[in-house]
Amino acid sequence: MITFEPSILSADFSRLGEQAQEAQVAGSQIIQIDVMDGVFVPNITFGPGIVSALRSSVGIKLDVHLMIIQPERFIQQFIDAGADRLIIHQEASQHLYKILQSIKNAGIEAGVSINPGTSLSAIEEVLEVVDVVQIMTVNPGFGGQSFLFSQLNKIRRLTKILDERGIQIPIAVDGGIDTQTAPQVVEAGATVLVAGSSVFNQQKTVAENLKDLHMSVKK
Numbered sequence: 001m002i003t004f005e006p007s008i009l010s011a012d013f014s015r016l017g018e019q020a021q022e023a024q025v026a027g028s029q030i031i032q033i034d035v036m037d038g039v040f041v042p043n044i045t046f047g048p049g050i051v052s053a054l055r056s057s058v059g060i061k062l063d064v065h066l067m068i069i070q071p072e073r074f075i076q077q078f079i080d081a082g083a084d085r086l087i088i089h090q091e092a093s094q095h096l097y098k099i100l101q102s103i104k105n106a107g108i109e110a111g112v113s114i115n116p117g118t119s120l121s122a123i124e125e126v127l128e129v130v131d132v133v134q135i136m137t138v139n140p141g142f143g144g145q146s147f148l149f150s151q152l153n154k155i156r157r158l159t160k161i162l163d164e165r166g167i168q169i170p171i172a173v174d175g176g177i178d179t180q181t182a183p184q185v186v187e188a189g190a191t192v193l194v195a196g197s198s199v200f201n202q203q204k205t206v207a208e209n210l211k212d213l214h215m216s217v218k219k
């Protein structure tokens with residue numbers, strides 16, 4: 001089953017709770033909250049306070065994508081704020097395995113993400129620990145960027161690795177996902193498609209955009 005995961009990075013920040021509720025009403029089971037610290041990526045966005053505000057706005061899963069250095073400093077704060085999953089970057093952690101273990105031990109889902117320039121070999125040792133692998137299909141930091149087609153082959157290779165090792169976890173992709181690129185990442189093996197600007201934009205409603213995205217991957 002293909003899941004589209006709205007990313008609130010592209011939502012109207014003046015009415016974040018409403019936009020999250022629109023995604024929930026449109027059938028989304030999960031939304032992604034992009035946390036950025038201005039160091040790991042050249043942008044600053046949300047903190048635990050926004051997660052707890054959204055926790056009281058919607059009942060669906062809150063997936064917190066930590067694009068921050070030393071994410072271990074904030075694991076507990078985001079869990080206390082109501083995160084259901086924490087995704088950390090391989091590039092931002094000295095002790096990746098240990099941090100992922102600590103997230104799992106806290107009773108929530110753990111994910112690992114890698115940037116376009118990072119090879120799959122950097123995460124091969126944690127595939128048994130995580131609940132999801134998120135492949136960045138843009139350079140992280142901003143919504144509305146163009147999809148990096150070079151990452152399609154990486155998605156295919158990860159699909160093969162997971163199949164060969166019998167690891168049944170979803171591949172998520174994040175960045176530049178729209179009705180044109182969605183079928184291509186699905187063909188490569190991705191089943192969770194994080195989408196910001198193709199869901200939250202001024203052209204259509206959230207529900208209409210999500211419908212278009214789902215139609216784009218219907219066989």
Ligand code: DX5
Binds near residue numbers: 174
């Ligand atoms: C980049 C962000 C974006 C966001 C999705 O750091 O992670 O990829 O979630 O944005 P769009 O779908 O607009 O590329």
